[in-house]
Amino acid sequence: IVGFGAIGRAVARIGNAFGMQVVAYTPRPPVAPEFPLVRFVSLDELFSQADVVSLNCPQTAENGGFVNAALLERMKRSAFLINVARGGLVNESDLAAALRDGVIAGAGLDVVAVEPMLPENPLLQAPNCIFTPHIAWASLAARQRLTAIVAANLAGYLQGKPINVVNSAWLPATARG
Template sequence: MAVSTAGKSVKIVVLDGFTLNPGDNPWDAVAQLGELTVHDRTARELTLERASGAAILLTNKTLLDAATLAALPGLRYVSVLATGFNVVDVAAAGRLGIPVSNVPEYASATVAQHVFALLLELTNRVGRHDAAVKDGEWSRCPDFSFCSGSLVELTGLTLGLVGFGRIGRCVANIANAFGMRVIAHTPHPPSSADEPPVDFVPLAELFATADVVSLHCPQTSENAGFVDGPLLAGMKPSAFLINTARGGLVNEHDLAEALNREKLAGAAVDVVSCEPIVADNPLLSARNCLITPHLAWAALAARKRLMSQTAANIAAFLDGNPVNLVNSRELGR
């Protein structure tokens, strides 16, 4: 379904707006800034047709590659409806003089919350035990209590964060409240990380040391698939891997093999390499692998912040001072 507001000078097209506003998060703030057309979803073959004539494009997961951008001579600005911006060829956009912005801060708290929802399901198996009770296992049990497998206490365990941006810091704070030690790997460690205390270590050491590894880095051409067989082989057999960042960071075949061979205790992912997930994704049948459908970001409060900041991004561009640029270098700024 496409929603349009006509009669305003700047043409703004949203290519895939449904996940941001499935009906509870109106586009009013964006609509005030121009002639707005909102498409719930856009198939690859319709991208050029729908984007044609737009001065401003908004995309969440609709791909804007170099060829597509070059075929849109009227395009002046792209705002990504997310923090991750790998769906846009930002270098090509920069060469064409098209600023690209993202929304770097809107879902840190809700993503961190989901990280621990996944981790606690791996360690305490709440969903599994609820299903077992409703299936009659507690009624048939001779004891007042039963556990489906060993439960894991977080206090005293080591959490390894790959990436230490806003979300990573939120996760570290929650881990600290659980009494976990936090280590992290990032290309540019902060000069001080006292709240909570964090030790910065090389990547291989993090994977070898941590009881829980959680990914919080952007996906780039350089790190695609970096969580592979050799890196996973260095992890403790009792360790867990959590990915709420980008699915392409993980070699899914290698992860499934590590799980199935019990080289890893479990994994939980909110993202996969191809979304929606395809039927032959190896993680679907992997041992002790939890999968949620890329919803860590999607609490209503977070989506409202995303809508508000997107409108602010567009307004700043229209005022001649774009903010949250992800291709400043390519633009020569």
């Protein structure tokens, strides 16, 4: 598991429930993890050891395209890459070549770098590449949760106690805490 936020942790719980030996990479591993069955390793170790690599991390300016030819070469030939995070994390040309050349066994992608997918995306012609629609947010429960979060964010801001702040630069100085 690459990324150990809420989604990565949920994936770890499911993997543990199925008896999988879970390894994870996160820039700041928990000091006293609530996941004793998860072993935290370096990114290189994770890609070389895992049978399935699941990307569950945000995309930042620093990690765009980090899944490239060099990292894919570290994977087992029998391994699979799953990306349910952000399409820009993966160099799509490198992944298509790795699939075509048998460097890895397959990929399951919920996202691509440009959505909707462009006809010239090299992954469309890549063997053993499965695409699923990125629509987990579309269920009634998910939309109700999103609406509640937006309402809580607005109420918090109006009370001078903002929550879920991604970039505090736009906040008034009194609300930056």
